[in-house]
Amino acid sequence: MVRSLLIALLAFPVAAQAQHHDDHQGADHDAHHMEGMHHGEQPAGKPIADTKAIKSALNDGGEPVVADVLGVVCDFCAKAMNKTFGKRKEVAAVYVDLDDKTLSLVLKSGASLSDETIDKLVKDAGYRIASIRRGDAALKEEAS
Amino acid sequence: MRLLLAIALAGLAAQAQAVARPVSYVDGWTVISETDRQSTALWVHYTLDPQLSLGWRSEWDRRAEFQVHGPQITYLAKRWFGADYQANLYGFAGGGWAQGTGDNEGIEGGASYLGLMADWETRRLFTSYRMRVTEAGVLGSYAMQAARVGFAPYVGQTGDLHTWLMLELDHRPQNDDTVGVTPLVRFFKGAALLELGWSIPDSQPLANFTYRF
Numbered sequence: 001m002v003r004s005l006l007i008a009l010l011a012f013p014v015a016a017q018a019q020h021h022d023d024h025q026g027a028d029h030d031a032h033h034m035e036g037m038h039h040g041e042q043p044a045g046k047p048i049a050d051t052k053a054i055k056s057a058l059n060d061g062g063e064p065v066v067a068d069v070l071g072v073v074c075d076f077c078a079k080a081m082n083k084t085f086g087k088r089k090e091v092a093a094v095y096v097d098l099d100d101k102t103l104s105l106v107l108k109s110g111a112s113l114s115d116e117t118i119d120k121l122v123k124d125a126g127y128r129i130a131s132i133r134r135g136d137a138a139l140k141e142e143a144s
Numbered sequence: 145m146r147l148l149l150a151i152a153l154a155g156l157a158a159q160a161q162a163v164a165r166p167v168s169y170v171d172g173w174t175v176i177s178e179t180d181r182q183s184t185a186l187w188v189h190y191t192l193d194p195q196l197s198l199g200w201r202s203e204w205d206r207r208a209e210f211q212v213h214g215p216q217i218t219y220l221a222k223r224w225f226g227a228d229y230q231a232n233l234y235g236f237a238g239g240g241w242a243q244g245t246g247d248n249e250g251i252e253g254g255a256s257y258l259g260l261m262a263d264w265e266t267r268r269l270f271t272s273y274r275m276r277v278t279e280a281g282v283l284g285s286y287a288m289q290a291a292r293v294g295f296a297p298y299v300g301q302t303g304d305l306h307t308w309l310m311l312e313l314d315h316r317p318q319n320d321d322t323v324g325v326t327p328l329v330r331f332f333k334g335a336a337l338l339e340l341g342w343s344i345p346d347s348q349p350l351a352n353f354t355y356r357f
Contacts (some may be wrong), residue, residue: 070225073267077230078302079335079356080169098267098302101227124170126194128225 045133045142049095049104057092057106064138065105067118068130072101080125088113088121103129104138165356166234166261167197167220174199174356181324181348182207182288182316187216195220201238207319209248210283212255214240231264242280253281270294270308290314294330306332312341312350321345 048054048064058064071077078096081103085094090111095104103122107113115132122129133142168174168191176187183206189199201216216238224231239256259276275289294310308330315323328341328350335357341350 068227070227071223071230073228073230073265075302075306075332075334076165076168076337076356080172083172084169096302098300124194126165126167126169126220126223130227 045131045137046097046100046102047141048106048138049097049100049102051093051095051104053093054095054104054106057108060092061109062092062106063109063111063134065107065113065118065132065134066138067103067105067122067132069096069101069103069122070128070130072096072098072127074098077125077127081122081127084121084125165232166218166236167191167195168356170194172356174354176354177352179349179351181314181326181343181346181350182319189216189218201240204245205286208280208284208286209246210242210244210251210255210280212240212242212257212278212280214238214255229264229266232262234261235259236261242283244283248283251282253283255280255283265294267299268296270296270310286318288314288316290324303334306330308332310339310341319346326350 045068046066048058048066054064069077069081075098078098081096082094085091085103085105090107090113091105092108093104093106096102097104105113105118118132119129165174166189168189170191170193172191174189174191174197176185176189178185178187183203185201185203187199187201187203189197191197197218199216199218200214202211202213204211216236218234218236220232220234222233235258237256237258239254242253242255244251255278257276257278259274261272261274263270263272265271270293272292273290275287277285277287279285290312291314292310292312294308296306296308298307300306310328310330312326312328313323314326324343324345326341326343328339331338331340335355337352337354339350339352342348343350
């Protein structure tokens with residue numbers, strides 16, 4: 001029985017890779033759905049996190065960015081995104097809020113980070129973005 | 145259907161990973177130590193890709209009386225996302241040189257293993273399943289399966305101490321006590337996770353620690 005199980009499990013990565021391939025084929029569709037999800041599945045857009053580092057970076061003229069992130073359920077999720085974005089030279093402050101399920105970023109004055117890059121970095125951390133808000137939209141709570 | 149049934153009933157025992165998130169973020173390192181009623185292991189892995197980690201695992205099966213040291217690859221086959229939940233399906237494989245201990249002292253040979261892990265969690269509820277089959281040549285062939293449910297008595301914010309109360313059932317048909325029942329508590333803060341429990345049928349401790357950096 002062990003031998004048959006080993007054979008069955010050897011076949012698993014092949015099937016999983018096929019699923020992975022399908023996911024990649026659908027990647028463009030995911031990107032288009034970001035806006036739709038913002039007004040659909042997600043609750044009202046939460047404002048940027050109110051932490052000392054965030055406030056300090058905003059006071060220094062940084063650009064606020066808030067991303068609603070799917071699948072954020074534990075501190076490992078927060079750690080993954082803090083590490084991933086903390087290494088970027090464009091980022092002055094980062095905070096992941098488990099209650100609001102948001103990634104708050106402040107970009108250094110004059111720096112930029114496109115939505116596509118943020119989306120890719122969140123995927124590198126293992127998660128997905130539902131929507132991104134910038135500027136004034138990131139500073140105040142958005143009605144649903 | 146027969147295959148699913150075979151996997152679900154996977155018998156014979158070995159060791160398996162009880163760790164949360166066996167694939168981390170890209171460029172992330174994770175150190176894990178695990179002790180349960182069957183075995184003790186140390187595992188270090190590096191995440192190459194959002195779906196793939198590669199590491200080294202040293203494991204001592206105290207009951208089957210052998211050690212295996214060698215590389216392990218873990219593949220995140222699928223992750224499901226929602227605003228309030230996350231679910232994952234992983235496959236893993238590893239192998240290395242097995243050395244007998246205790247009554248098996250002096251016996252050596254190659255060993256390999258394959259397994260699956262699946263979990264679903266919210267910030268309040270957790271459930272998981274894992275299974276593994278091991279082929280260790282003259283040291284034997286083993287398999288195991290385990291399921292776990294958990295509940296968080298409170299929901300903590302980022303950086304808080306998170307606490308989970310969990311119950312694990314494992315099935316290792318080659319043991320005298322084939323079914324293990326292990327209540328445990330999980331503490332989770334920042335990059336560190338600690339689990340402490342006690343296997344009821346055979347009075348063995350469970351102690352798992354994970355640190356991600």
